[in-house]
Amino acid sequence: MIKLNRILWGLVFIVLGIIIALNIFDIIDFNIFFRGWWTFIIIVPCLIGLFDNTNENKIGNIIGLIVGVLLFLVCIDLLRFDIVIKLIIPIIFIIIGLHLLIGSSNTKIKEKINEFDKEKLISICATFSEKVEKPEKFNGTKIDAIFGSVLLDLSNSTIKNESVIVASSIFGGINIKVPKDVTIKVKSTPIFGGVTNKSKNKDSKKVIYIDAIALFGSIDIYE
Numbered sequence: 001m002i003k004l005n006r007i008l009w010g011l012v013f014i015v016l017g018i019i020i021a022l023n024i025f026d027i028i029d030f031n032i033f034f035r036g037w038w039t040f041i042i043i044v045p046c047l048i049g050l051f052d053n054t055n056e057n058k059i060g061n062i063i064g065l066i067v068g069v070l071l072f073l074v075c076i077d078l079l080r081f082d083i084v085i086k087l088i089i090p091i092i093f094i095i096i097g098l099h100l101l102i103g104s105s106n107t108k109i110k111e112k113i114n115e116f117d118k119e120k121l122i123s124i125c126a127t128f129s130e131k132v133e134k135p136e137k138f139n140g141t142k143i144d145a146i147f148g149s150v151l152l153d154l155s156n157s158t159i160k161n162e163s164v165i166v167a168s169s170i171f172g173g174i175n176i177k178v179p180k181d182v183t184i185k186v187k188s189t190p191i192f193g194g195v196t197n198k199s200k201n202k203d204s205k206k207v208i209y210i211d212a213i214a215l216f217g218s219i220d221i222y223e
């Protein structure tokens with residue numbers, strides 16, 4: 001079954017292709033580089049991200065959507081930039097409220113993550129580089145990908161009943177491959193980025209808690 005977000009992306013590219021083709025044959029006269037067109041680079045991914053069921057926290061998409069729409073309204077002169085500045089405080093309150101509503105389901109996961117001593121976690125850092133880690137024994141780790149990529153392959157690792165991964169992707173990419181007999185619980189904060197959890201096991205006694213932050217980056221968890 002095709003996922004809804006893939007269908008939406010497919011429709012976006014089909015419509016864009018049709019518009020370009022109609023312009024080429026002078027059937028329509030539509031300038032795709034209209035005023036404020038660049039704001040849709042923010043708006044469209046964030047809007048489609050709201051329909052992504054693998055994204056466990058939609059707050060980053062909501063923030064991006066609000067910012068993109070406000071910038072577009074400024075570009076087409078329906079809103080003055082000084083008014084946008086004045087709207088910052090009420091928007092912050094709205095975002096906090098949305099975070100409390102949407103992020104409430106992650107409260108127990110956050111409490112569990114805080115029980116671990118993060119100072120003892122093995123650190124993996126990729127800055128403008130690529131790293132692949134396949135540990136024999138896994139007790140938890142801290143991953144930082146800054147303009148780089150990290151693959152953490154736990155498919156053949158010996159895993160404790162409970163462990164934690166603190167993952168931070170800034171303009172980078174983190175891929176975490178987990179065994180099928182492990183339950184993954186994620187607390188995610190995507191900010192103009194994405195965190196996806198494609199693991200299927202929900203009832204295993206072995207649990208990995210993941211604290212994920214994606215700033216203009218991606219974190220993908222899969223089996």
